[in-house]
Amino acid sequence: MRRTPARRPTIKDIALRAGVSESAVSFALNGRPGVSETTRDRVRRVAEELGWQPSAAARALSGEGSGTVGLVLARPAKTLGVESFFLQLVSGIQEVLSRRKLGLLFQVVEDIDAECAVYRRWWAEHRVDGMLVVDPRGSDPRLALLDELGLPAVVVGTLPEPHTEYPGISNLWADDALAMASIVDHLHGLGHRRIAHIAGLPDLTHTRRRINSLRAEADRRGLRDVDSVTTDYSETQGAEATRRVLAWDPRPTAIVYDNDVLAVAGLGVAAERGIAVPADLAIVAWDDSVLTRSTHPALTALVRDTAVYGGHAAEQLIALLDGGPAVRVQDELPHLQARGSTAARAAP
Structure with a gap:
C-alpha cells in the first residue's frame, strides 16, 4: 500500500493553533512590528512544536538569505574520485556549517569560465549567501566577479602577489x-x-x-x-x-x-x-x-588536519555572513612525517 507523504506544517496551521491571523504569524516569525511580544512568543512556540521551517525559496524572495553557501570545483572530475584532500576539506566545512544549520551547495565544472557562470546563476537564483573558493590562480577572474555580485567569500589557498583586496573576501592560506x-x-x-x-x-x-x-x-x-x-x-x-x-x-x-x-x-x-x-x-x-x-x-x-583546515574556512565565511570584516589568515604549516619511502642516500 502506497504511503501518503507527510505534509509540511504551514503558516495557516500555526495560525489555527495559536488562535491568530496568518498575517500575525508572518509578522511574528519575520520579526516585523505589528504584534505584541506575547503573541510573538506564542507564535514562535507553536511553530517550534509543529516543526515548521521557512522555505529557502521564501527566504530568498524576502531578502532573508538562502541558508546555503556554495563551493564550485573547477578540476577534471576523474581526478576527484580517489583524492582525499577535498573529501576531508568538505567534511570539515560541513561540520562547521551544520552547527549554524547552513547547507553546502557543491558542483564540479570543467574550467574557470564554467565556475564563473555558476556563480552568476546561483547569485541570480538567490541560491547561496556566500562562496568558498579554492585553487587560486595567478590571473583569477573570480574575485572581481564575487565583489561585483556582492557575494561574501573565503578564498582557500595562497593568493598571488600582488593582489587586489576586496571588502567582502577573506583568505585562508598555508605557506x-x-x-x-x-x-x-x-x-x-x-x-x-x-x-x-x-x-x-x-x-x-x-x-x-x-x-x-x-x-x-x-x-x-x-x-x-x-x-x-x-x-x-x-x-x-x-x-x-x-x-x-x-x-x-x-x-x-x-x-x-x-x-x-x-x-x-x-x-x-x-x-x-x-x-x-x-x-x-x-x-x-x-x-x-x-x-x-x-x-x-x-x-x-x-x-x-585537512578537515580542521576546512572548518577554519567555514568559520571565516560565517564571520563574513555575520557582518564581520574581511581578513587574511595564515593557517598552520603542514609538517613532514618521515616514513619508509625516504632514507639516507648511499654514496655514489
Missing part, C-alpha cells in the same frame, strides 16, 4: 613555499642532490609557489639536477610523468609529488621498473592520507 623548503631540507639532509617534482595544474598559484620554492632551495644549495613537471593530478598523468623523469640522465634520486594519488602512482612505476624505494629512489607525497600510509613502504608525506 606552500616553506612546506616545500622543509621537504628539500629533509631530502638534502639524507644526501639527495638530484630531485624531481611531479607537480599539479600549472595555472594554480600554489603550484607556482612550490615550483619556485624548489628552484630557490636548489639554487641556494648549488643543486643543478632539479626540475618540475606539471600534471592534472590524475594517477594516469602521475605515472606518465614518473616514467619521463626516470628517463632523465642523470636519473633523479628523489621525487616529490604534489598529492597522494600522484605519489602512489609513482611508487607503482618504480616497482615496474625494478627501482627500489627508498634504496634507489626516495618518494615524498605532499598530502598525507590512508593511501600514503597503506603502501609498502609507507610514504613520507606532509601532514596536516
